[in-house]
Amino acid sequence: ENIYDRSRMAPKTPIKNEPIDLSKQKGCTPERNPITPVKIIDRPQPDPWTPTTNLKILVSAASPDMRDREKKKELFRPIENSEQSDIPDLLQYDIVDDSTVDEFEKQRPSRKQKSLGLLCQKFLARYPNYPLSTEKTTISLDEVASILGVERRRIYDIVNVLESLQLVSRVAKNQYCWHGRHNLSQTLKMLQEAGELQYGELMTSQHKEQDLEYKFGDRKKETSPDSQDRPLLDFSEPDCTSASANSRKDKSLRIMSQKFVMLFLVSKTKIVTLDVAAKILIEETQDTVDHSKFKTKVRRLYDIANVLTSLGLIKKVHVTEERGRKPAFKWIGPVEFPEKTDELRGHSPTSDPLPETQRGAYAQYQTSATGKKKFTRHSSFSSAQPCEATRRKVSSEPNSPHQERQGNEAYENCSKMINLAAVCRQKIQEDTGNKACDTETILNSAKNSNISLPFSLLPVPGDSDFCVNPLPQAVFPVVQADVPSFSLPNGISSQASHPSMPAVSKTENGKPTLVPNQPFLCFPSSSLFMLCGGLQENNVSEPLPAAGDLANRSAEAQAAAPPPACQKRSSRKCSSPSAPADDEEPAAKKQTLEHSDLPLSLVVPKKPPESPKAESCPGSGCSAAVYLEKNRLGLASPAAPEVANKESTKPLDCQEQEKQSQNKDPGEPPPGNEHISKENANQPFQPQYLYVQPTAGLSSFNFLFSANQAPGAISLAANQLPSLSVPCVMVPSAALASFPLVCSPSFTSPLSSVPDGSFSAAASTSFSVSSLASPTPVFVSTTAVVTPKVSPTPSVDPQQPAHPALHLSPVLTRSCSAVKLDSPVCMGHPVTLLKLQQPSSAPLTPKSIRPAHHEAFFKTPGSLGDPVAWKKNEGNQTRNASSVQRRLEISSTSPD
DNA sequence: CACTCCCGCCAATTA
DNA sequence: TAATTGGCGGGAGTG
Numbered sequence: 069e070n071i072y073d074r075s076r077m078a079p080k081t082p083i084k085n086e087p088i089d090l091s092k093q094k095g096c097t098p099e100r101n102p103i104t105p106v107k108i109i110d111r112p113q114p115d116p117w118t119p120t121t122n123l124k125i126l127v128s129a130a131s132p133d134m135r136d137r138e139k140k141k142e143l144f145r146p147i148e149n150s151e152q153s154d155i156p157d158l159l160q161y162d163i164v165d166d167s168t169v170d171e172f173e174k175q176r177p178s179r180k181q182k183s184l185g186l187l188c189q190k191f192l193a194r195y196p197n198y199p200l201s202t203e204k205t206t207i208s209l210d211e212v213a214s215i216l217g218v219e220r221r222r223i224y225d226i227v228n229v230l231e232s233l234q235l236v237s238r239v240a241k242n243q244y245c246w247h248g249r250h251n252l253s254q255t256l257k258m259l260q261e262a263g264e265l266q267y268g269e270l271m272t273s274q275h276k277e278q279d280l281e282y283k284f285g286d287r288k289k290e291t292s293p294d295s296q297d298r299p300l301l302d303f304s305e306p307d308c309t310s311a312s313a314n315s316r317k318d319k320s321l322r323i324m325s326q327k328f329v330m331l332f333l334v335s336k337t338k339i340v341t342l343d344v345a346a347k348i349l350i351e352e353t354q355d356t357v358d359h360s361k362f363k364t365k366v367r368r369l370y371d372i373a374n375v376l377t378s379l380g381l382i383k384k385v386h387v388t389e390e391r392g393r394k395p396a397f398k399w400i401g402p403v404e405f406p407e408k409t410d411e412l413r414g415h416s417p418t419s420d421p422l423p424e425t426q427r428g429a430y431a432q433y434q435t436s437a438t439g440k441k442k443f444t445r446h447s448s449f450s451s452a453q454p455c456e457a458t459r460r461k462v463s464s465e466p467n468s469p470h471q472e473r474q475g476n477e478a479y480e481n482c483s484k485m486i487n488l489a490a491v492c493r494q495k496i497q498e499d500t501g502n503k504a505c506d507t508e509t510i511l512n513s514a515k516n517s518n519i520s521l522p523f524s525l526l527p528v529p530g531d532s533d534f535c536v537n538p539l540p541q542a543v544f545p546v547v548q549a550d551v552p553s554f555s556l557p558n559g560i561s562s563q564a565s566h567p568s569m570p571a572v573s574k575t576e577n578g579k580p581t582l583v584p585n586q587p588f589l590c591f592p593s594s595s596l597f598m599l600c601g602g603l604q605e606n607n608v609s610e611p612l613p614a615a616g617d618l619a620n621r622s623a624e625a626q627a628a629a630p631p632p633a634c635q636k637r638s639s640r641k642c643s644s645p646s647a648p649a650d651d652e653e654p655a656a657k658k659q660t661l662e663h664s665d666l667p668l669s670l671v672v673p674k675k676p677p678e679s680p681k682a683e684s685c686p687g688s689g690c691s692a693a694v695y696l697e698k699n700r701l702g703l704a705s706p707a708a709p710e711v712a713n714k715e716s717t718k719p720l721d722c723q724e725q726e727k728q729s730q731n732k733d734p735g736e737p738p739p740g741n742e743h744i745s746k747e748n749a750n751q752p753f754q755p756q757y758l759y760v761q762p763t764a765g766l767s768s769f770n771f772l773f774s775a776n777q778a779p780g781a782i783s784l785a786a787n788q789l790p791s792l793s794v795p796c797v798m799v800p801s802a803a804l805a806s807f808p809l810v811c812s813p814s815f816t817s818p819l820s821s822v823p824d825g826s827f828s829a830a831a832s833t834s835f836s837v838s839s840l841a842s843p844t845p846v847f848v849s850t851t852a853v854v855t856p857k858v859s860p861t862p863s864v865d866p867q868q869p870a871h872p873a874l875h876l877s878p879v880l881t882r883s884c885s886a887v888k889l890d891s892p893v894c895m896g897h898p899v900t901l902l903k904l905q906q907p908s909s910a911p912l913t914p915k916s917i918r919p920a921h922h923e924a925f926f927k928t929p930g931s932l933g934d935p936v937a938w939k940k941n942e943g944n945q946t947r948n949a950s951s952v953q954r955r956l957e958i959s960s961t962s963p964d
Numbered sequence: 965c966a967c968t969c970c971c972g973c974c975a976a977t978t979a
Numbered sequence: 980t981a982a983t984t985g986g987c988g989g990g991a992g993t994g
Contacts, residue, residue, distance in 0.1 A: 179970065184970080221972070222971090
């Protein structure tokens, strides 16, 4: 055997592929570097295809043999190393050359070289931390396994953990999509919230005991945990089950990873010992802790810890207790999300560890969102939820039929997350009370349901999110749907996305459904601003009920709903929030916004408590929204915010916006979000705006609505169409400056502003107007807000065939968020809106719509100018920008 | 010896 | 049924 090996080693391996060679080479080549020499060697295979392929082949071929023997492993190993070239190996090799068996041993790199942590680093090194939204990176498990020279099993370990944090999502069999860390903070936030719910008590209570070291102060709970844990578990499981029915398989690694992370996030000391964690995690299962079980759990925790360490989220430490020193891990990642401005935090910590890559990019955050979305489809599975949908559901599907399925997993994850979030949320609700309840509830439901939901809402996949506001009235069912959709956060992105998907599908129907009557607003991403005329001054903070308007915005805000994931039921409708409030005008009024981010959900919950005020508003309905604002304002949103805040946000002037159409752009420097809000205040004129920020980073947009706005103003502009009285503006946060989008009912003009590059981002967005029905519904969607910034140029492609009416489609595309406004909706005054409505019917076609061009608009600023462009009536218009882009759609319709 | 955790069998799921 | 996933725990490497 030995001989065989040797011989083969030398020659063979090396040959083929690059990396491999190394190891082998040593044999051949004295030196360490195998690199050169080898290639030649053997036969390459007949088919060269790709380099990778060859490798794979080799590997595979080799492996079997090797195995038989034993050594094989070793061989492989080298491979791994090869890239980096592990030194050790080389040495050994040399030595080994002659010798024989030993070689094997020697060669083998040593356990460390094969460690999961190292492998994970190699894996991570292959992908950018903050990929551009546009690019969607798919990961082929086989390929990666062969490239890294490891068995696929190991890749699963890595991917499962990454998936639990949403750094990747499963797209299909053997295929994962890389999202990077854009959503990481959101995910962590969710986990933190969920963790607080589940484990918080424990901490508080401090069961701690045993294991932990007091010293550190960890909390650990252990014993009692069961009960608590359970809840979580339950939640999660249920979700899963119910929702996707997924398998339970998820059970372990993924869930365990999330729980493990939760423990860190909840822990004050940020240090968790393995044994404590193991106990806690076991409980879920049962109390009996049998030793073996414990051991197994610990093994798994090491696996997870290795991956998390590679991610730079934790590091190993030792805690000494009375008993002695125990292994423990300390969280070194971001901690922030909690409330406040967390955003910031995010990066830094994280980044540190990270490789160079990109850390900086917060901005990307947003963008990334888009990427996430990938999922697309929800499966139709609608089955899931009957509820709401009943009606709406659409058939579905839209577009992409491809894979969706996979989504399930994602769903699961998402769902889990969602569940957690939901839980949190609920709590919050409780706390807060009802006010928002509806909303929340809705949200919750949404989450669950979302998947199924038909509605349009769409979630945005990525971050974006949107809000939907249903009108009060209509709300109901529809709402539900909406809600859900929106929820997705993020992150879940992916998952979320999935949910979205459904939404999307809905969309189809959706359109109709969506909003048929009601208007909704969706805001994508996190950041949105809403302005309401009513607002009183200030911001958000108080929403003042008084203004009915405010109310409108309300609640929805909730953004909370993160959850999309689950399908569960959603029953509630979201709409609600507003509803209660006032009634102002009926429909119109209420609108709410929602945001959804994943994070949101998390956020939301918190908020509530925090900001009761907002709630107070409740009456009006505002609550949700309000509080969102608050959050934002106050805290800043957690997630991405930073960026957004910083920059972006700018609200541009309202006025302008109002005007709208235009967006303004860039220039304006609006103050930070906060400022903005203030601005609002300041600007009294405008008073009414709501600003919503995105929580997450996304944020790309902000929306402003003016309540009062004359609609006319806005609308007019361009199109004239119609209608919409309400003007809205979206501003990308990131871009801030860049542009806001405005939608007016018709949308018309607003966009124009975009022109700038910034807009380009915008570009992504698309607008479409449909004639559909409502008088003026507008949809705006954005998806990825993020994108925009990034690419200005983008172009979009458009494409997709759009569906006419649909806003939906867009959704699918990903991005989308749509807002529709009916007249009512708008925040501001509905009334106005109504009026607006307008006219329009005609609109649709009007002028110019250029269908195709839309893209252009986006892209080019210049184009924007044209009103025409804006309009597109046809269905097709939709375009999608690439994933990245976001689109806006507006429909105007008129009834004719 | 205790801590780590690699490795891969094999069951559960999927395709 | 074959392939993919992933739980699980033996037992080896490290210190």
